[in-house]
Amino acid sequence: MTGLAVDDAAWASAWRLRSPADKLLLSVGLVLCALLLPVWPGSLLVGLTAVVLALGPARVPARTFGRAVRVPLAFIALGALTTVVEVGSGGLGWAPDAAARAGGLVGHAVAGSAAVLLLATTTPMSDLLPALARLRVPAAVIEVASVTYRMLFVLLTSLSTIREAQTARMGHAGLRASYRSSGMLAAAVLTRSWDRARRLQDGLAGRGMETGLRVLPEALPSSSRFVAGTVAGLAALAAVSVLA
Amino acid sequence: MHIAEGFLPAPHALGWTLAAAPFVVHGARCVVKEVREHPESTLLLGAAGAFTFVLSAIKLPSVTGSSSHPTGTGLGAVLFRPPVMALLGTIVLLFQALLLAHGGLTTLGANAFSMAVVGPWVGYGAYRLVTRLGGGLLPAVFAAMALSDLATYVTTALQLALAFPDAESGFPGAAAKFLGVFAVTQVPLAIGEGLLGVLLFRVLTVNARPELVRLGVLRPDPERAEP
Numbered sequence: 001m002t003g004l005a006v007d008d009a010a011w012a013s014a015w016r017l018r019s020p021a022d023k024l025l026l027s028v029g030l031v032l033c034a035l036l037l038p039v040w041p042g043s044l045l046v047g048l049t050a051v052v053l054a055l056g057p058a059r060v061p062a063r064t065f066g067r068a069v070r071v072p073l074a075f076i077a078l079g080a081l082t083t084v085v086e087v088g089s090g091g092l093g094w095a096p097d098a099a100a101r102a103g104g105l106v107g108h109a110v111a112g113s114a115a116v117l118l119l120a121t122t123t124p125m126s127d128l129l130p131a132l133a134r135l136r137v138p139a140a141v142i143e144v145a146s147v148t149y150r151m152l153f154v155l156l157t158s159l160s161t162i163r164e165a166q167t168a169r170m171g172h173a174g175l176r177a178s179y180r181s182s183g184m185l186a187a188a189v190l191t192r193s194w195d196r197a198r199r200l201q202d203g204l205a206g207r208g209m210e211t212g213l214r215v216l217p218e219a220l221p222s223s224s225r226f227v228a229g230t231v232a233g234l235a236a237l238a239a240v241s242v243l244a
Numbered sequence: 245m246h247i248a249e250g251f252l253p254a255p256h257a258l259g260w261t262l263a264a265a266p267f268v269v270h271g272a273r274c275v276v277k278e279v280r281e282h283p284e285s286t287l288l289l290g291a292a293g294a295f296t297f298v299l300s301a302i303k304l305p306s307v308t309g310s311s312s313h314p315t316g317t318g319l320g321a322v323l324f325r326p327p328v329m330a331l332l333g334t335i336v337l338l339f340q341a342l343l344l345a346h347g348g349l350t351t352l353g354a355n356a357f358s359m360a361v362v363g364p365w366v367g368y369g370a371y372r373l374v375t376r377l378g379g380g381l382l383p384a385v386f387a388a389m390a391l392s393d394l395a396t397y398v399t400t401a402l403q404l405a406l407a408f409p410d411a412e413s414g415f416p417g418a419a420a421k422f423l424g425v426f427a428v429t430q431v432p433l434a435i436g437e438g439l440l441g442v443l444l445f446r447v448l449t450v451n452a453r454p455e456l457v458r459l460g461v462l463r464p465d466p467e468r469a470e471p
Contacts (some may be wrong), residue, residue: 004344007342031348039351071344072249075246079247079248079404085421086411086413105251110352111349112248114250115249115343116342117345117347120345124337125342138275141335144335145277145293145335146290147293148290148291148293148335150270159301159302179304179436179439181445183442184447186440187443193291194288194452197288201288215441
């Protein structure tokens with residue numbers, strides 16, 4: 001399988017059947033808290049809340065969550081380090097408040113990333129995209145995004161299969177061969193995506209598709225307890241951070 | 245190279261979102277119009293989005309030893325035009341944020357501005373300029389892909405410099421720092437992406453001629469009977 005670990009976690013999560021709007025409210029609330037509240041103790045609280053909720057009630061595997069949180073760390077570390085190095089008349093040096101500035105940046109960014117991951121690891125894209133209709137995103141755009149989501153796994157599988165075949169034929173031995181193979185790989189995946197779109201189109205036309213791709217929406221009712229808990233929790237978090 | 249969630253201060257995140265919005269909305273209008281006139285384009289556009297996402301899973305060996313992935317927005321701009329790429333690029337960025345933890349939600353606007361707006365337009369501009377000067381398809385594709393990648397990275401560096409000006413030397417000093425740090429990985433990557441584009445189009449002009457003609461990249465060949 002060449003599934004994406006975050007997507008697999010989202011489908012298997014204990015919060016999979018919760019309303020996407022509820023989870024969106026929680027995660028976006030946490031993201032905004034991470035962005036707007038002072039880093040101490042706001043970001044710490046947001047980060048902890050996101051991790052505890054994901055690993056606790058939502059039952060996301062700790063391995064998946066940990067790995068995904070690590071992805072943006074390289075950028076965050078490099079970015080924060082570059083920010084606090086100062087270019088002065090005497091060459092490079094540390095900015096006066098280097099440690100505090102770097103700490104603040106890393107805190108905001110890690111807490112924000114954890115809050116986004118809470119949404120990502122509990123809500124599959126196919127649940128989230130229809131929820132965008134409420135934000136007045138045009139139906140045609142949501143359909144294009146839905147096709148993108150459904151097709152990308154097929155293309156990822158093609159990609160890894162072709163790459164495996166190329167590697168087995170020494171296609172990635174050396175820089176030159178590797179570039180040649182990567183070019184052919186990209187071309188093969190692109191032509192396959194066109195071919196697949198055309199065949200899907202033929203199949204749907206044969207079934208009388210005229211007004212777009214109608215998919216029966218799954219009923220995921222909103223829980224008033226969850227919403228009340230989210231609002232109360234976020235308010236408490238904001239109050240503690242502002243007063244502390 | 246996407247700006248991570250929470251890295252930009254709130255006013256900057258909001259500002260870049262507002263800056264990217266007109267382009268993305270324009271792209272969405274183009275897509276809505278296209279889909280209304282040709283309902284079958286939904287699937288082709290979806291396929292294009294999926295391809296752009298998957299392209300970032302191709303690891304390019306880099307001269308400096310590290311391996312990086314192409315952004316693919318230059319390619320998309322040549323094949324599907326920049327307005328459509330503004331929307332597809334933003335969708336892909338949203339997917340990367342939510343499926344790969346790459347990028348973020350509040351930084352989506354800033355990332356969309358650099359990767360889905362500036363990159364495609366610079367790439368497309370370079371492509372048109374080189375073809376108009378009689379440079380041929382492959383040099384034009386090289387210019388489009390290398391320059392769109394470079395423009396994306398320069399924009400990201402400038403966005404970071406604006407948000408975090410240097411205490412002593414201000415914005416210019418910060419810009420020099422960020423450009424310098426990212427140049428180590430991004431300049432070889434831009435050249436690599438340009439080469440990948442040339443290799444890709446060499447295969448496409450042989451294997452997928454009718455599709456390239458339909459997209460308007462190649463002129464119909466009078467000597468060959470097109471199906």
